[in-house]
Amino acid sequence: MAVKTEAAPYLDVFRPNAGEPAWLRDARAKARDAFVARGFPSRRDEAWRFTNLRPLADKPFEPGHGKLELKPGSLPKGAWFASMARTLIEKPEIARRAIGESDLAGGQPFASLNAAMFADGFVLALDEGVTLDPPVEIVHSAGDGSINLRNLIVLAPSSRATIVERYCGEGAYWTNTVTTVSVGAGASLTHVKVQDEGPEAIHFGMVRAALEPAATYRNFGLTLGANLSRQDVQVAHGIGSIVDLAGAYLQRGDQDTTNAVVVDHAAPGATTRELFKGVLDKRSHGAFLGTIRVREGAQKTDAKQTSRALLLSDRASVDTKPELEILADDVKCAHGAAVGDLDKDTLFYLRARGIGIDEARRMLIEAFVLEAFETVEQPELRGHLAARVRVWLEAA
Amino acid sequence: MTDSAQALVSDSYKYGFVTDIDEDRAPPGLNEDVIRFISAKKGEPEWLLEWRLGAFGRWQKMSEPKWANVHFPPIDYQAASYYSAPKQKAAPKSIDDVDPELLRTYEKLGIPLHERKALAGVAVDAVFDSVSVATTFKDKLGELGIIFCSFGEAVREHGDLVQQYLGSVVPQGDNFYAALNSAVFSDGSFVYVPPGVRCPMELSTYFRINAAKTGQFERTLVIADKGAYVSYLEGCTAPQRDENQLHAAVVELVALDDAQIKYSTVQNWYPGDAEGRGGIYNFVTKRGACRGARSKISWTQVETGSAITWKYPGCLLEGDDSVGEFYSVAVTNNRQQADTGTKMIHLGRNTRSTIISKGISAGKGQNTYRGLVRVQPKAVNSRNYTQCDSLLIGQKCGAHTVPYIEVRNPSSRVEHEATTSKISEEQMFYCRSRGLSQEDALSLIVNGFCKEVLKELPMEFAVEAQKLLSVSLEGSVG
Numbered sequence: 001m002a003v004k005t006e007a008a009p010y011l012d013v014f015r016p017n018a019g020e021p022a023w024l025r026d027a028r029a030k031a032r033d034a035f036v037a038r039g040f041p042s043r044r045d046e047a048w049r050f051t052n053l054r055p056l057a058d059k060p061f062e063p064g065h066g067k068l069e070l071k072p073g074s075l076p077k078g079a080w081f082a083s084m085a086r087t088l089i090e091k092p093e094i095a096r097r098a099i100g101e102s103d104l105a106g107g108q109p110f111a112s113l114n115a116a117m118f119a120d121g122f123v124l125a126l127d128e129g130v131t132l133d134p135p136v137e138i139v140h141s142a143g144d145g146s147i148n149l150r151n152l153i154v155l156a157p158s159s160r161a162t163i164v165e166r167y168c169g170e171g172a173y174w175t176n177t178v179t180t181v182s183v184g185a186g187a188s189l190t191h192v193k194v195q196d197e198g199p200e201a202i203h204f205g206m207v208r209a210a211l212e213p214a215a216t217y218r219n220f221g222l223t224l225g226a227n228l229s230r231q232d233v234q235v236a237h238g239i240g241s242i243v244d245l246a247g248a249y250l251q252r253g254d255q256d257t258t259n260a261v262v263v264d265h266a267a268p269g270a271t272t273r274e275l276f277k278g279v280l281d282k283r284s285h286g287a288f289l290g291t292i293r294v295r296e297g298a299q300k301t302d303a304k305q306t307s308r309a310l311l312l313s314d315r316a317s318v319d320t321k322p323e324l325e326i327l328a329d330d331v332k333c334a335h336g337a338a339v340g341d342l343d344k345d346t347l348f349y350l351r352a353r354g355i356g357i358d359e360a361r362r363m364l365i366e367a368f369v370l371e372a373f374e375t376v377e378q379p380e381l382r383g384h385l386a387a388r389v390r391v392w393l394e395a396a
Numbered sequence: 397m398t399d400s401a402q403a404l405v406s407d408s409y410k411y412g413f414v415t416d417i418d419e420d421r422a423p424p425g426l427n428e429d430v431i432r433f434i435s436a437k438k439g440e441p442e443w444l445l446e447w448r449l450g451a452f453g454r455w456q457k458m459s460e461p462k463w464a465n466v467h468f469p470p471i472d473y474q475a476a477s478y479y480s481a482p483k484q485k486a487a488p489k490s491i492d493d494v495d496p497e498l499l500r501t502y503e504k505l506g507i508p509l510h511e512r513k514a515l516a517g518v519a520v521d522a523v524f525d526s527v528s529v530a531t532t533f534k535d536k537l538g539e540l541g542i543i544f545c546s547f548g549e550a551v552r553e554h555g556d557l558v559q560q561y562l563g564s565v566v567p568q569g570d571n572f573y574a575a576l577n578s579a580v581f582s583d584g585s586f587v588y589v590p591p592g593v594r595c596p597m598e599l600s601t602y603f604r605i606n607a608a609k610t611g612q613f614e615r616t617l618v619i620a621d622k623g624a625y626v627s628y629l630e631g632c633t634a635p636q637r638d639e640n641q642l643h644a645a646v647v648e649l650v651a652l653d654d655a656q657i658k659y660s661t662v663q664n665w666y667p668g669d670a671e672g673r674g675g676i677y678n679f680v681t682k683r684g685a686c687r688g689a690r691s692k693i694s695w696t697q698v699e700t701g702s703a704i705t706w707k708y709p710g711c712l713l714e715g716d717d718s719v720g721e722f723y724s725v726a727v728t729n730n731r732q733q734a735d736t737g738t739k740m741i742h743l744g745r746n747t748r749s750t751i752i753s754k755g756i757s758a759g760k761g762q763n764t765y766r767g768l769v770r771v772q773p774k775a776v777n778s779r780n781y782t783q784c785d786s787l788l789i790g791q792k793c794g795a796h797t798v799p800y801i802e803v804r805n806p807s808s809r810v811e812h813e814a815t816t817s818k819i820s821e822e823q824m825f826y827c828r829s830r831g832l833s834q835e836d837a838l839s840l841i842v843n844g845f846c847k848e849v850l851k852e853l854p855m856e857f858a859v860e861a862q863k864l865l866s867v868s869l870e871g872s873v874g
Binding site for chain 2: 046296297299309311312313314315316317318319320321322323324325326327328329330331332333334335336337338339340341
């Protein structure tokens with residue numbers, strides 16, 4: 001078997017856990033093979049052309065440790081919210097859904113690596129008709145090495161939930177998460193992620209969501225931390241399902257972040273809304289790659305994608321690639337992208353009213369970013385997220 | 397589909413005829429000897445032969461680009477012949493010397509050479525296969541110091557200019573097809589407009605692929621010196637073929653300080669039949685350099701033909717305050733595939749670019765807009781506005797939009813908008829209830845959709861383009 005150089009160190013530390021079910025050991029071995037044969041993606045791969053993986057390739061990470069904390073609040077009957085390790089023992093039939101074909105067949109290499117190496121993660125599963133209120137929360141804090149988390153969210157028909165994931169830590173480490181999401185017919189999920197990793201960290205997060213008819217999936221990602229980060233969100237629509245994806249990324253120093261979003265309309269009558277806002281200061285770099293795919297027969301698709309970025313410094317840069325692939329004719333699809341700096345007239349207006357330049361800039365940046373927060377319906381949660389942005393702005 | 401529509405669809409390609417003329421051709425295959433043969437045939441100087449061989453060396457190390465959204469069987473580059481020239485006793489001194497068979501071909505194409513002077517001031521440099529046969533209005537242009545001639549003639553008579561600018565915008569090794577062209581280019585057009593001169597007429601070249609199994613590799617070089625202005629028209633029709641033909645042209649434009657170049661194309665190569673048999677592979681590299689301050693290059697294209705189009709006319713906005721424009725209509729019907737767009741590279745301060753792209757997909761056509769807007773760190777205060785609209789006609793076609801936006805300067809503003817829609821039943825009903833036929837209604841709506849681009853074309857071209865759009869889409873609704 002051919003092993004790519006950069007993948008070799010990860011092959012060495014691969015240790016199948018003897019206590020695990022046979023299907024998982026088998027899956028891990030296949031995923032490991034897929035990863036080492038493929039290696040890291042390179043800039044020649046279209047989906048990775050804007051992501052500089054050098055910080056990751058420079059030195060391989062030993063398996064590391066993190067602390068995963070689940071904050072369930074009060075769980076109703078018919079709700080399962082537990083760690084992946086516990087779910088594997090107590091409800092293996094659910095846990096099995098966290099591994100997908102593409103992990104084994106050489107889809108995204110880091111997802112394969114994750115399948116081979118993951119030690120834990122979280123699982124949220126709701127029975128039919130169960131409503132989870134208030135939101136549940138998970139917090140992961142990391143310290144060293146590479147940490148692979150495998151998460152799973154399964155909503156049975158007509159259930160509802162809101163989940164908030166928060167990632168933080170200190171030191172030089174690499175968090176690599178894969179979250180498999182399934183939203184049943186008529187069910188509704190609001191999925192919020194706050195990436196607030198330490199300044200030396202690397203964070204990769206991948207979400208793969210499959211929607212059944214009339215399901216609703218809202219995903220909001222706030223990206224603040226890490227030296228290098230990437231969020232992949234891949235959604236497959238059901239008939240008449242609704243997807244609302246939003247993201248805000250605020251970067252400074254020499255931070256680098258990529259948002260890569262693929263929404264697949266294979267079923268008719270589905271709706272997609274995407275809104276991504278970026279603020280890039282100092283020498284930071286941001287990238288947005290968005291694909292909306294409308295397959296043959298996905299008539300009455302209504303999809304709209306917007307990406308906007310603010311460059312605040314001479315050395316900041318942004319790359320945007322909003323892509324439409326359309327193979328059905330009775331559709332409404334649009335995308336818009338814009339890059340610029342703060343509007344001078346608006347700044348002048350604020351200053352003329354006695355607001356200092358720094359405060360005026362903060363106000364405008366905040367207003368620019370907060371538009372993306374509308375995806376989060378709960379006002380309290382939204383307020384909490386906005387407060388975090390304010391802290392970031394004031395830290396300048 | 398209605399019977400009348402069906403009848404229109406099955407109309408065979410209007411310009412599908414083959415002119416039978418003796419030709420001089422290179423043996424099939426591509427190697428250094430073939431390149432020496434081409435160069436010797438054309439009586440080229442040593443530096444150009446070296447340049448060709450250099451390009452060939454690079455080409456051998458390159459592989460075909462695979463990233464475009466087009467699919468076709470592999471091309472055997474060794475099976476084609478890389479040179480064919482109509483046989484002639486001597487270079488024609490006037491139109492009377494030109495092979496009458498050739499003249500009749502042009503007549504069928506609607507460009508009667510003997511009426512050219514009456515042709516609304518359009519000078520025609522007609523290219524028949526690989527060698528230019530006649531150039532008109534030369535004297536009139538000559539009075540102003542404007543050079544408008546075949547590429548081969550330019551090499552002979554204005555070698556220094558050619559040597560200075562050839563490959564300065566599209567280098568030999570720019571991409572696979574450009575390298576191939578650089579090695580084997582046959583002929584093409586050369587334009588030089590001296591400082592401060594406004595070219596009084598639109599310069600036009602009709603390209604025409606003729607001999608079977610002959611790829612056509614034109615090379616066009618247009619130079620507008622300081623303060624000059626030129627408008628250049630390029631139109632194509634090709635005879636019907638069962639075999640795919642490769643067309644890999646290179647066009648280079650250079651605009652110096654305050655110069656303006658307007659380059660318009662109507663591309664109507666044979667698109668293949670309804671089942672996708674035959675048709676031209678149009679793999680073209682077109683690029684303009686706004687080298688001087690306040691210079692401007694404007695590309696306008698109407699792409700209705702070819703089985704496969706791979707074409708990204710771009711602008712390098714090097715000079716401060718320079719302007720790049722790209723207006724495009726691309727139509728794919730039946731099994732046509734088009735992957736086309738533009739590149740706007742902002743290098744100078746206060747540079748501006750505008751991109752308006754209209755893609756129309758019908759039948760089983762696949763239409764991709766692929767574009768790049770890059771703002772480099774020194775391009776302070778640059779602006780780009782991009783609008784890409786797609787129109788889908790039928791359930792089996794595809795419309796794709798792949799824009800790249802790369803910004804390295806905070807004072808720049810880049811905007812991109814794209815929409816995809818179909819011809820609504822309401823629009824159709826409105827037109828039909830006012831007595832328009834299905835086809836006329838379609839033509840009206842499509843021309844409305846493309847209006848922003850068509851208005852950029854010179855008048856005679858705009859009329860032709862409108863007709864072309866209607867013809868290209870005949871039978872796609874119903």
